[in-house]
Amino acid sequence: MGRKKTVGSSGKFGPRYGMRVRRKWLEVDKVQRAVYQCPTCKKHGVTRAASGIWECGKCGAKFSGGAYIPVTSAVSMVETALKKSGERENV
Ligand SMILES: [Zn+2]
Incomplete structure (x- = not known):
């Protein structure tokens, strides 16, 4: 299947992080850079x-x-994902 090598912001974490953690970090990076809807004015500018x-x-x-992420439920989702991948890396 797709064996694409994804370089990008994961590079800065260096080789001591496994691929799974890096991939998770890529996701986190993506969501934390995204622009979110403002709860006050309802525009996408957050x-x-x-x-x-x-x-x-x-x-x-x-x-x-x-x-x-500004939404707490999504935050716990990401944190759980990070924790899980971290556990796997330490086995
Ligand atoms: Zn606003």
Whole structure:
């Protein structure tokens, strides 16, 4: 099947991280760079200002959320995925 080599932001983590963890990190990277819908003005302008801090570029609203995604349920999903892959790497 698809044996594509994905380079990209996973490169910065170096060889001490396994492929599975790297792939998970790629996903996290993707979601934390995405622009989310603002709960205040409903426009898509929310970007990550800092870890757990989100800011809307349209109306300037600032709010706290997950470290990677403003929606907490999605955060726990990602964190669970990361934990799982981390466990597998340590076996
Ligand atoms: Zn807004």
